[in-house]
Amino acid sequence: MNNQGNTPLTDRPMGLPLGAMPDPGMTTNGAIGSANTPGERKLASGEALPELRRLLDEMADLARSTQGELRTDLERLLARARDRVASSLEQGREVRTKGVEQLQRGVAVSREAVVDHPVSSVLTSVATGILIGLLLSRRR
DSSP, X not given: OOOGGGOOGGGSOTTSOTTOOOOTTBOTTSOBSXXXXXXXXXXXXXXXXXXXXXXXXXXXXXXXXXXXXXXXXXXXXXXXXXXXXXXXXXXXXXXXXXXXXXXXXXXXXXXXXXXXXXXXXXXXXXXXXXXXXXXXXXXX
């Protein structure tokens, strides 16, 4: 460690060479004399702390109001999503009910056809089976 003059490295202002000590009359911005900028004067007089507290309070208030607005928007979007899901479920139930009704009518019509014409129903089933068997045997 090359620390000349036993000066801690963390105490040196930015811009000074390693190991160099600042002039006692020099401020942190490199100017000679006491506090030159308004911010440095506030820090020197102790006015900065109340101002920082006020700024932090304003930021906290802004964060709370933004959080409330975001929560309101989120709750509104969530309500819309719930409405859409409920509507979709209701539509799904209606489609299922209609499908079941059509299936039941188809089964009833098929039963009537078999009862009214048993021989032609059996011959149709046999012919369909033979046709499917021929198609499947050609693929192999």
